[in-house]
Amino acid sequence: MNEYALATLTIIIILGAGFGLLIYFGIDVVTYFGVGLVVASIVGSVIYTWWRSQSDKTIERLKLEILTKIKRELEDVESLVEEASKITDMAPISTKLTLLRENLVKQKFFDNHFNINKTIRKYTLTFIEQEARKVEQRLRSLEALAAGACRPELEKFIKDLQSKLEKLLDAGYGIEEDISEFNIIAAQPSQSLREMIEKKMRLSEKFEEVLDKCVEEAVSVATASRRFGDTSTLESSVLEVKKMKSDFDNAVFLLVKARNELKDILRDVFSRQHSKLISHVKEIYSLLSANHVGEKYKTVIRDIRDELLSLNDPGRIQELRELEREFKNKTAYVVTDLFEEMVELEKNINIYKPHEKVWTSDKKIPELVNKVNPSDELEVFAKNARKALKCLVNQLEKDVGFLKIIENYAKVEPIISRKLNERGVLTISDLNVKYADKFMLLYSLKNEDTTYEEDPPTLTLKSKVAAELKNKLLKKKRS
Amino acid sequence: MEDYSTRWSIIASGEGANRISFLYYAKYRNPAIEDRVLLLNTTTADVKPEKTFEYMLTKNPRFQEIYEKIKREKICIFGKSPSGAGNNWKVGENEARDDFDTIRRYIENLKLGGRDVIFGISTLGGGTGNGSLPFIIYQLKYGSEALILGQNSFIALGIMPYDFEAPQRFFNTICGIARLLKYGPRGVQNADMLLLADNTQIERLLGITESFKEERYYRINEEIIKAINMMIAPGGPGARSTIDVADYYQLPSNIGTYHFTPCMSLGNDPEVFGIETALETAMDRPMAPVDPKTATMAYVIVVAPKKYVENGTFTQEGLEDITRDWAVKNLAGRRGGILRYSSLVASREIETLDVMILLGGFSLKDIFSKALQKYYDFKDSLEIEGKEVELADENNPRIKVRINIDDIETIESRIKEYIRLTEDRIKRAREEEIDLKEKLLEWGFGKSTP
Numbered sequence: 001m002n003e004y005a006l007a008t009l010t011i012i013i014i015l016g017a018g019f020g021l022l023i024y025f026g027i028d029v030v031t032y033f034g035v036g037l038v039v040a041s042i043v044g045s046v047i048y049t050w051w052r053s054q055s056d057k058t059i060e061r062l063k064l065e066i067l068t069k070i071k072r073e074l075e076d077v078e079s080l081v082e083e084a085s086k087i088t089d090m091a092p093i094s095t096k097l098t099l100l101r102e103n104l105v106k107q108k109f110f111d112n113h114f115n116i117n118k119t120i121r122k123y124t125l126t127f128i129e130q131e132a133r134k135v136e137q138r139l140r141s142l143e144a145l146a147a148g149a150c151r152p153e154l155e156k157f158i159k160d161l162q163s164k165l166e167k168l169l170d171a172g173y174g175i176e177e178d179i180s181e182f183n184i185i186a187a188q189p190s191q192s193l194r195e196m197i198e199k200k201m202r203l204s205e206k207f208e209e210v211l212d213k214c215v216e217e218a219v220s221v222a223t224a225s226r227r228f229g230d231t232s233t234l235e236s237s238v239l240e241v242k243k244m245k246s247d248f249d250n251a252v253f254l255l256v257k258a259r260n261e262l263k264d265i266l267r268d269v270f271s272r273q274h275s276k277l278i279s280h281v282k283e284i285y286s287l288l289s290a291n292h293v294g295e296k297y298k299t300v301i302r303d304i305r306d307e308l309l310s311l312n313d314p315g316r317i318q319e320l321r322e323l324e325r326e327f328k329n330k331t332a333y334v335v336t337d338l339f340e341e342m343v344e345l346e347k348n349i350n351i352y353k354p355h356e357k358v359w360t361s362d363k364k365i366p367e368l369v370n371k372v373n374p375s376d377e378l379e380v381f382a383k384n385a386r387k388a389l390k391c392l393v394n395q396l397e398k399d400v401g402f403l404k405i406i407e408n409y410a411k412v413e414p415i416i417s418r419k420l421n422e423r424g425v426l427t428i429s430d431l432n433v434k435y436a437d438k439f440m441l442l443y444s445l446k447n448e449d450t451t452y453e454e455d456p457p458t459l460t461l462k463s464k465v466a467a468e469l470k471n472k473l474l475k476k477k478r479s
Numbered sequence: 480m481e482d483y484s485t486r487w488s489i490i491a492s493g494e495g496a497n498r499i500s501f502l503y504y505a506k507y508r509n510p511a512i513e514d515r516v517l518l519l520n521t522t523t524a525d526v527k528p529e530k531t532f533e534y535m536l537t538k539n540p541r542f543q544e545i546y547e548k549i550k551r552e553k554i555c556i557f558g559k560s561p562s563g564a565g566n567n568w569k570v571g572e573n574e575a576r577d578d579f580d581t582i583r584r585y586i587e588n589l590k591l592g593g594r595d596v597i598f599g600i601s602t603l604g605g606g607t608g609n610g611s612l613p614f615i616i617y618q619l620k621y622g623s624e625a626l627i628l629g630q631n632s633f634i635a636l637g638i639m640p641y642d643f644e645a646p647q648r649f650f651n652t653i654c655g656i657a658r659l660l661k662y663g664p665r666g667v668q669n670a671d672m673l674l675l676a677d678n679t680q681i682e683r684l685l686g687i688t689e690s691f692k693e694e695r696y697y698r699i700n701e702e703i704i705k706a707i708n709m710m711i712a713p714g715g716p717g718a719r720s721t722i723d724v725a726d727y728y729q730l731p732s733n734i735g736t737y738h739f740t741p742c743m744s745l746g747n748d749p750e751v752f753g754i755e756t757a758l759e760t761a762m763d764r765p766m767a768p769v770d771p772k773t774a775t776m777a778y779v780i781v782v783a784p785k786k787y788v789e790n791g792t793f794t795q796e797g798l799e800d801i802t803r804d805w806a807v808k809n810l811a812g813r814r815g816g817i818l819r820y821s822s823l824v825a826s827r828e829i830e831t832l833d834v835m836i837l838l839g840g841f842s843l844k845d846i847f848s849k850a851l852q853k854y855y856d857f858k859d860s861l862e863i864e865g866k867e868v869e870l871a872d873e874n875n876p877r878i879k880v881r882i883n884i885d886d887i888e889t890i891e892s893r894i895k896e897y898i899r900l901t902e903d904r905i906k907r908a909r910e911e912e913i914d915l916k917e918k919l920l921e922w923g924f925g926k927s928t929p
C-alpha cells in the first residue's frame with residue numbers, strides 16, 4: 001500500500017514541480033524536465049526491479065534450505081527408526097513420524113512426493129522457520145522415545161548372543177578368544193539410538209565372524225574324520241550355516257548339532273586312541289620310575305601323561321594326535337639321553353677293568369636304542385622304546401651300583417674280613433649292606449684264600465673251614 | 480642359633496689343645512659354639528705364642544688372618560714362670576692357681592650363660608693343659624670364686640700320648656685322668672663327663688703313615704673335632720630325639736662312672752650302608768683302646784641326610800630298635816649294658832650317614848695296661864726327700880717343682896677307687912638275671928598261687 005501512496009505522492013510532487021517550472025520558465029524547460037524525468041524513471045525502475053528480484057531470491061533460498069534440512073532429518077530419523085524396528089516394535093513411533101510427514105504435506109511445504117512445493121513463496125521466511133523448529137523438536141523427542149524402547153531389547157540381544165557363544169564353546173569349538181573380543185564390544189557405552197544401532201551391528205558382525213570360524217572348524221574336523229564315518233550330510237549341513245547369516249538361532253543349533261554328531265562319530269575312535277596312547281605313556285613312565293633315573297626324564301613323560309588325562313573331548317582328536325607325536329619325540333629323546341649317560345658312566349667304569357662276574361655291559365643296548373624311531377607307528381614305536389628303556393634302566397642300575405661298590409669297597413672290606421675270620425662262611429644276611437653279593441665276589445677275587453659261590457651267594461674262608469673240619473674229624477676219631 | 484637348645488663353649492689349655500681349638504675355630508665352626516672359644520697357654524719368655532700354630536698358619540693362608548683377629552681376645556697366656564710349665568703338670572696347676580685372675584678375666588669375656596656347656600680340652604701327656612684344666616674346672620664348678628651361677632656342665636676331653644712317648648708323659652696321663660675325674664681336698668667328682676682319645680689309636684684308625692709330626696697332629700685333631708661336632712648334633716636342629724647335655728652326664732654321674740670314648744664311622748653311603756653296619760664299623764673304631772664288651776653305657780648318635788629321614792629310610796624308632804639289638808650283642812651283660820640312648824639327626828648339610836657311639840663305663844684296663852709300665856718307670860725314678868719329691872721336666876730340667884708324696888698317693892687311691900667302681904658296675908651288668916621264681920617266693924607270693 002505504502003508503495004502506491006508513495007508512488008502517487010511522487011507523481012503529485014513531480015506534476016507540481018512540472019507545473020511550477022511551466023509557470024516560471026516556459027514550456028521548453030518543462031519539455032526537458034519531462035523527458036529527463038521519463039528517462040530517470042525508466043532508469044530508476046530498472047534499477048529498482050533488479051534490486052527487488054535480488055533480495056527475493058535470498059529469502060527463497062533460505063526457505064528451501066530450511067525445508068531441505070527438515071526433510072533430511074525426518075528421513076534420517078525414519079531410517080534410524082526403521083533400523084531400530086529390527087530391535088523392537090517401533091510402530092507407534094513410525095505412525096507418529098508418518099503423521100508428521102503428512103502434516104508437512106498438508107501444510108503445503110511438500111507435495112505428495114515429498115518434494116518441496118513451489119508454493120512456499122507464499123510463506124514468509126519467519127513462518128517457515130517457526131514450523132521447522134517445531135518439527136525438529138518433535139523429531140528429537142521421538143528419537144529419544146525410540147532409544148528408550150531399544151535399550152532393554154539390545155541388552156536382551158547381547159545376552160542371547162552370549163549364551164549362544166557359550167553353547168558353541170561348550171560344544172567344543174575353540175572360540176575362547178572371540179568370546180572375549182565380543183564381550184569387549186558389548187561392554188562399550190551406548191547412549192543414543194545411533195550408538196545402539198551401531199553397536200548391534202558390530203556385535204552381529206562379530207557373531208557372524210564366529211559362526212564362520214565354527215563352520216570352518218567343524219568342516220576341518222569333519223573332513224579329517226571322514227575315514228571314521230559318513231560325515232557328508234554333516235558337512236553340507238554345516239555349510240548351510242554360511243548362508244543363513246542372520247538366523248543365529250538356527251545357525252547355532254546346526255553347529256552344535258554338527259559338533260555333537262562329530263563327537264559321536266569320533267567317540268569310539270578317540271577313546272580307543274586315547275586309551276591306547278595313555279597306556280603306552282604310563283608304561284614308559286613306570287619304566288622310568290627307578291631311583292637312579294633323573295627327575296627331568298620323569299617330568300617330561302609325566303607332563304604328557306597329565307595333559308592326556310585332561311584331554312577328554314573326542315572333538316579334539318587332532319590334539320590327541322599331536323600329543324602322540326610329542327610322546328614319541330620326547331620318549332626318543334629320553335632314550336638317547338639315558339644312553340649317553342650310560343656311555344659316559346661306562347667310560348669311567350672301564351677304567352677299573354672290572355671282572356666280568358662283577359660287572360658287564362649290555363651289548364644289545366646300542367642296537368635297541370637305534371631302533372627307537374619316532375616316525376614308526378605308535379605300537380611299533382612303543383614296543384621298541386620299552387625294550388630299549390628296560391635294558392637301559394637295568395644297565396644304568398648296574399653301572400651306578402658298580403660305581404657304588406667301587407667307592408665303598410674300602411669300607412666294606414674290613415667288615416668282611418672281620419666277620420669271615422669269626423665265622424669262616426658268610427652269606428648275604430651276615431653282611432647287611434646293599435650289593436652284599438657283589439662285595440663278597442669282589443673280595444673273593446682279591447683274596448686267594450677265599451671262594452665265592454653264586455647260588456646262594458656265599459663267601460668261604462678256605463683255611464678256616466678246612467681247619468675246623470680237621471678239628472671235627474680229629475675229635476670224632478678220638479671219641 | 481636359637482635352634483640349638485644348648486650353647487657350648489670351648490676352653491682349651493696347653494699346646495695340643497690350643498691347636499685343636501684353633502683349627503676348630505678356623506675351619507669347622509659350629510653354630511652351637513659360635514665364637515665362644517678360649518685358648519689358654521703358658522709360654523716361655525723367648526718363644527712367641529704363635530709358635531704353637533706355626534704349621535697350621537703356613538698350611539692355610541686364611542688361618543693367619545684369623546689368628547691375628549683372635550689372638551688378643553681369645554688367646555690367654557697365663558702364669559708368671561718365664562720357662563712355662565714344660566712337661567710338668569704340677570707347674571701347670573700352680574701357674575693356673577697363681578694367675579687365676581687373668582684366666583678369670585678371659586673366661587668372663589666368653590659371656591657364658593647359666594646353662595652353657597663348657598667343653599674343656601687338654602692333652603694328658605703335657606704340663607700346661609693337664610695341670611691347669613682340672614684345676615680350672617674345679618674352680619668354675621665348686622670354687623669359692625665360682626664364676627658361673629646356674630647349672631653349667633663341664634665335659635672334659637683328655638688326649639692320651641702316643642704309645643712311644645716318654646714315661647713322664649704317662650705319669651702325667653694317669654695323674655691327669657685321675658684329677659679330671661676327682662679333684663679337691665675331698666676328691667669330689669670334677670668333670671661331669673670325661674672323654675678319652677688316644678693319639679696312637681686315632682692314628683691307626685685313620686691309617687696315617689705320614690712321618691711329619693705336625694701333619695700327623697693336624698689329622699688327628701681334625702678327627703677329634705668331628706667327634707665334638709657329632710656330640711653337639713643331637714642338641715641341634717634336625718634332631719629327632721634330642722640328647723641334651725643333661726642327658727649326657729646326669730645318669731653316668733649318678734651311676735658313678737662317667738668316662739667315655741667316641742667311636743665314629745663317618746662318610747657312609749646311605750645307599751649302601753644301613754645303620755646296623757655303620758654301628759658295627761663304628762664299634763671297630765674306638766678312639767682309645769677299649770674292650771667294648773666291658774662297656775656299660777652307650778650314646779648312639781646318627782646323623783643322616785634329611786631326605787633319607789624324610790622318606791623313612793632312617794627313623795628314630797628304627798634306630799632305637801637297632802641300638803637295642805646292637806647293645807645286647809656288643810655291650811657288657813646280656814641286657815646290653817645299663818644305659819643307652821640314641822638320637823637320629825636329620826642334616827641338610829651332609830650327604831652321608833655318620834654314626835658316633837659314645838661308649839662309656841668300660842673297663843679302663845686296656846688304657847692303664849699300656850700306661851702303667853711307664854708310670855712306674857717314672858715314679859720309681861723319683862727321689863724322695865722327706866715327704867716330698869722333686870718333679871723335673873725330662874727335657875728341660877730347669878723346670879722343676881716339689882710335690883708331696885701324699886698327693887701322689889691320694890691321686891692314686893682316687894683313681895683306684897674309681898676303677899674299682901667301674902669294674903663293679905661291669906660285673907653287676909654281667910650278672911645273671913634274677914631267679915624270678917625264687918624272688919617271688921621271697922616277696923611273699925606263691926603260697927596260695929599254684
Ligand SMILES: Nc1nc2c(ncn2[C@@H]2O[C@H](COP(=O)(O)OP(=O)(O)O)[C@@H](O)[C@H]2O)c(=O)[nH]1
Pocket residue numbers: 492493494495496498499564565566602603604605606607608609638639640641644648678696697699700
Ligand atoms: N692330638 C694331639 N696331640 C698333641 C698335639 N700336640 C701335642 N700333643 C700331645 O700332647 C702331649 C704334649 O702336650 P702339649 O699339649 O704339647 O703340652 P702342654 O702345652 O704342656 O699342655 C704329647 O703327648 C703329644 O703327643 C696336637 O696338636 N694334637
